[in-house]
Amino acid sequence: MKRLIGTVILGAAVGAVPAVAQPAGPGSGEGRRGNRGRALVEYLGLSAEQAQQWRALQEQHREEMKPLFEEGRALRQRVKEALEAGENEFAVGEAVKAVHAHRQRMQQEREAFQEQLKSSLNEKQKEKFEAFKAARRAGRGNRRGGRSGRGPAPPQPIEG
Secondary structure, three states: OHHHHHHHHHHHHHHHOOOOOOOOOOOOOHHHHHHHHHHHHHHHOOOHHHHHHHHHHHHHHHHHHHHHHHHHHHHHHHHHHHHHOOOOHHHHHHHHHHHHHHHHHHHHHHHHHHHHHHOOOOHHHHHHHHHHHHHHHHHHHOOOOOOOOOOOOOOOOOOO
16 A cells, blocks of 8 residues: 555656756747737737837736745755655655646636736727637647656556
8 A cells, every 4th residue: 555655656757857957948938929929919919008018017926926936946855855766655755746836826826817917908898808818728738747747648558
């Protein structure tokens, strides 16, 4: 039973640890995010004042989130170190639970930020914004290989 629990925790930990330091590939970085932001501004039909307000909110949010991003990196690193050091299941499980709680907190922060953005929109723009978010969620569901889309899912063993 202990071995089964350890295996389950280990499997969850490995699945919860994204690559800690990935090199930036083509199409990543500020340029891509900036283009996406401009496209969203155009899609929503934001006025110059609304666009300026959004940029200010985004910059403020980015600065407020920096410590949380660092905290997440440190938590993921802790899981990696616990696994590599062969720590007991309890220590690994606690580290994984901390990463999970941090991800939930980040999601709450993102949702609160989106509500701030929506507060400056009229009803038609809010509808478009919700449609945009729904389309992004649907697009993410088509990926194989996990949240980051790092390739196809590994082959499954053949039973028989």
